[in-house]
Amino acid sequence: MTHPADILVISAHPDDAEFGAAGTVARWTQEGKVVVYVMCTSGEKGTTDPEIKPEDLSATRENEQRAAAKVLGVRESVFLRHPDQGLEDTPAFRKEIVSLIRQYRPHTVVTSDPYRRYIWHRDHRIIGQVTLDAVFPYARDHLAYPDLLDKGLKPHKVRDLYFWGAENANFRSDITDTFGQKVAALRCHESQVREMNKPDIEVWLREFCQKLAEGEDFDLGEAFYRVEIPD
């Protein structure tokens, strides 16, 4: 029996959610909301080191993701273990995401923006699109998957969607108080922080989050395209 969650965060790779939403996730868990992470791949291609074997890297990255989730108070990390750089918008994958939405029955779903145009990982575009379609209309409509009804997975209406990485963000979240947790969670992804080649990840991240808060009455932010789902 799956226990419901208030918020389902669905990402292509371990670390995506930390870059995109960790400060907001930490706020939500502090407010007592239950957050569950779903990672569609385990990021086994995320290295420039020819000595690292993909199967070793996937195990490393899952552990890094579990540690980051713990820092943020995320209840559970689910790994779907699809191939890194191999996500496709297929009926089977959409149905898998619908099944998860119907199991966890979240109020809010958070994922990567499918419409960012340039220098955006194909997996990020695909998971954004598949999640958007899964939320509306497939998770909602009882006739979408009659066999899921037989399994007890009843239709579910998600109330809102947050997309990180959006070029046209319409919602900025104040993460001034949870920025430290975002930094700590990102540092858990050691294999990826190493690849970034930044002299100081905290300095870099602070500048990044300051930019996302420009024009707001707070210092540090995360930016999303937020959509409310009509009844």
Ligand SMILES: [Zn+2]
């Ligand atoms: Zn990614």
